[in-house]
Amino acid sequence: MHQSSSDQDKSKKPSRGADIKVALIFVLLSMGILWEVSGYPITQSWGGVVNTWYVSAALFPMALGVLLLVLAMILLSTLMAEFSWRGLGKLAFYLPKVDTPLSKSRMLVITLLGSYVYILIPNCDFYLATCLFQLTITTQFYLPHSKMSRLLLWLFGITNAVLVLLCVGFEIADTGHDPITLLYYTDLICFSALAAALYWAWSIHDEQTVSPHMRNIVLVSLLVPLVMVLVFKYFLLVPMPTEGLIISLLDWLYYDLLGA
């Protein structure tokens, strides 16, 4: 279906607005690069050797900074031709838009991923962290707008908050704690959250519409991380990022009980 030129302009403008923001970021980045590189030795001595400009470590980044600045300015000027200057003066132009369903979904995925990578994995047993993450994120998008997805999201958020407070508290207290003790507490918190989530999942087993899906989600969330841990740890001999209670139990089963 053919769009009229005014329709095409309207559909182009929002993405051109975003393009302009990105171009401005690149202008700032290139200026940052040049500012940083200006502090590098160009003709001064480094490592006991007198430098010349053409073998200086600053040459290549400086050239890149200049080229990036030039290209970013060209991009900016090209985009300005298609976009109204008036919009640039408003603060609202620079603020991210989070009112559309797509933006909200994006932010949700990024937040969940970020919590998993920066809070759960470094502080909890990898298996527990992965189960909790998989359970939460799958429910959000497989059973959206359901009571279960809201409950799990709250649970995930509270668990992360408690973990952060616990870790910060230990740091502030500086009790000379054994890191194993901290890991024990964080594993207990994560395990409790997972247990609560599984209990809630079981409690809706009477609901015909939701229960079969929830059952699949729970099975996948428990089994897939287990398979991954077993394959990576015992077949490929890759240690997990954080090995806590569950992985210690698996180690005991595999090495001591089965005598592998």
Add this chain to the structure above:
Amino acid sequence: MFEQFHSFSLILWDLVTEPSNILVVVLASFLGILFGAMPGLTATLGVALLTTLTYGFDVNTALLALLGLYVGAIYGGSYPSILINIPGTAASAATAMDGYPLTCKGEGGRALGLTTTASTIGTLFGLLMLVFLAPLIASVALQFTSYEFFLLALFGILISGTLTSEDLVIKGWIMGLLGLFLSTIGRDSLQFFPRFTFGYSELDSGLDIVAVLIGAYGIPQVIKMLAEKQALASSPPLARVFPEFRTIVKNSKHIVRSSMIGVGIGAVPGVGEDIAGWVSYSAAKSASPDKDSFGKGNPSGLISAETANNACIGGALIPLLTLGIPGSAPAAMLLGALMLHGVNPGPTLTTERPDFLLEVTAIMVLATLAMFCNGMLLAKHVVKLLKVPTPIFMPIVAILCVLGSYALGLNMFNLYLMLPLGVMAYFLIELKFPISPLVIGLILGPMADENLRRALLVSDGSLMPIFQRPVALILFTAIVLLIISQIPHFKGWHSKLLARGRKLWHKTKN
């Protein structure tokens, strides 16, 4: 020639007579088909993840696995293209044009059979070109000095940015420069001076390529597939998959042309299988007397697209092995994998490891045969995977990305790096900034940096040798012409000149 064929036969025999090799290549090919078939997974991500898993293997076994997956993934993308009109990988986008209409006519099995055969022929043709052209290019490349390598790296990044950019070309160039900038992070190789490390010792050795690639290719797909709630349509029941040799023979002209297009495009740095597929499809349509049937289930369209995107694999390996410049994104990941195993692709490869090219060829032959067998026997079962709901499947991909980026160096910092790079890549892709030039820039950055400084050191800071050495001058001219050709003023002048030329031509004809 006879000696080379004899060596090749011996290497192939050694590989085939080891049952573990057969198992590895069949499994890897199957895994590749799965990776290709699932929308959201890419051949590059598959090779990146498998690189971490095969780190402990010996070179040949690792190559069997990686090349098996690469070949399988490029082919596997055709499954959802044909069956549910959703390309499994970008390389199979053109396949959907005629593949899906064939499924709608109830000929899904036939379409998959044609795809499998065309992909096999395309890959083998690409291999033939690799075997014939690679030694020639390597012998020329041995004459290259630092200036040529610097200009080659620059040209590779520019052409990748030009051809992969869907919107403004300048976006592709900016991404290339961004990739070059990311490659400068860490201690430089000539003076060991810390650049952009800001006091973090973890950044001293630079950014881990595997973590960056997993972030750039894996995380955007996870965010996109989940946030956009892309639901897969259910595929219709599939009849038996069988090769149709008569149709293949009837389309032999299309196959030869598509193979050559695939190899040619594959050899261009950073430009991948997706462009090869489209260019070949367009060429087949233009050359066909029955243009109107294209897009309605014409087997020629299907065969052309699939032959080209698989021939691209061999083409992408040509600059990779001879110059150390990857011809496509999965080839870029292969470069990282080869370097991890102590193999340094480039002009000196033929002297350091004279039989390496033949080993790669033998491995690719095995991988192609494994792909053919897996495709013919297992297509119906692979298709069942398409029924797995995206919200269940994509978090598993996210977890694999986490493990993949951690597993290689057992370094949590790679994990912390992967996510923000992935999020940045997602937003840039949404704004039509291509990722391939960034990856090419990241990989070719050290080559460009070292060779530029080395060249200037030899010439005492003079750039005159660029104009005195013929290859350097050709590359420099190509770069200048490429940049000028994108300037709007020149574009307008050029099209006016072409139009005038056409008018004159018609006048003289009449």
